Amino acid sequence: RFEDVVSGAGPRGTSTLASGRVYTMGSRALLTCLDEETGTVIWQRNLEKDVSAKVPQWAFSGSPLVLENLVIIFAGGSGDNGLLAVDSQTGQTVWTFSTAGESENYTTARFIRLADVDSLVFCDNQGVHALEPKSGSPLWNYKPGQWSNSMKMVDPQALDQTRLLVSLGDGVGLCCLQVQREDDKWNISETWTTTQLRPSFNDSLVLGDLIFGFNQNIFGCIDAKTGQRLWHGGRYGFGQ
Template sequence: QRGDEERTTCHDLRSGEVLWSHAELVRHEEPLGGPGPRATPAIDGERVFSMGATGILNALDLQTGERLWRVDVALTAGVGRPIYGFAASPVVQGDRVIVVAGGNRGRSLYAFDKTTGEVVWSGGNAPYGYATPVVGTVAGVEQWVALSEGSVNGIDAADGTLLWSQAWPQPTEHTVQPKLLSGDRVLVSSGYGVGAKMYRLKAGDSGIDVDILWESIRLKAKFSDFVIREDHVYGLDDGILTAVALDDGSRAWKKGRYGHGQLLLVDDLLLILAEDGSVALVEARPDEYVEHGRIPVLEGKTWNHPALAGSSLLVRNAQEAVLLELALE
């Protein structure tokens, strides 16, 4: 956010120089998250898809930033702006770009033609959820799995049909993307005292049946995505790093305070951008917690995801961005 303009910008990776900038004359701001957009742009070939906090979806040329098409998703779905803004990121699948709208009567999730911006389908009835949906084949059906306010839903990727829905506790917002696992399993987690559930989906006589394999309070993913390595999930449990077994939800360990930061899995290591702006390296192993080091990088509250390209690590928050060059062995 730059004043009254919400911007999508392209920067030179090495110098940080702005190569192009696209502006929308809109502004979203609230006390907890501050001003500006929340969603991560999606790059597909020579197109960039950006979702603004007020609900404007833009398709931009990757090289120039020229606008190819624009859709006001809030207006299209007939919904109001969520209190924390439209925060779920757009996702490209084939010739479609998928966004969360949060409307009822089949308007919760939208698929737009990525070339023209025309609506291909809409589906689901859940209110807005801040988590980005994930797509995959589960129980023999390619589907989008979305965590929304009050429910977890499976929506047919072909036409937007609601395949299944499970109630989810809703004391407050849910922000973390579900994970699709082998064996037709779906792992979902949220914070504020809720925890995690492992579902198994299977084809039934009248559609898709859903069983709960386990529930656990051991992983409460509030803002931070969790990652899977072998038979354990690693994530921030209300700000403390934890390792939890995938088979039963039991805790292997819980150590290391990183606040509401973000983490990446890089081979057998966890690369963590902590809420205080420091970067840490931790082994992804269930038998013990091993932190190899932590360095201060950014100042101020840091909720943004880091991005890794080869040996280049880009970290940022609302005030600044820093490029780190990692030593690879």
């Protein structure tokens, strides 16, 4: 059980439903698979014990990502046990990826097809990582010029098959990356960077050429092609 004065008690991440099973990541690193109809526990991993996962200040908040027979979650464990992929049927570890000992990370890895290549995209203090989903092998890594070492809370998002939207850090701004691949060589560049949307907690909503989201506590909209502000309006706090 995890409890703090700001958010109260209970889990932070959303459970994932897949093939009649429910996958959950508890606030204190209990990764659990349950039967969807009965709630019976099929398997459970205590990542705090298994991989020396450090419970972040505001508890684990990422959701399990289910890809075919894999369940992928940020664990923040020792050694290479930063990002963890386990077998969806047994809970046994399939592959690991080092996040250099980072523990203050509240994001969920995203499955995104970029430049016609299936990729698992994840952000940490080392930058933006794209991994081969089945093996966890690195495809590319890029650290934007204004990248912040502040805690990561906003997930990467695809604008299309060659453009990726990433948060630069807590309340810092957004960056659009151009992702290209030719002759097995990756070329990553920055299309634009903006401070017109500076989210802390919430992912943005991408709708065509529009990006809706929070500029700290003010809701607004920017142009997905340029990063320029189109409008901003009411004050709704920092989101949920």
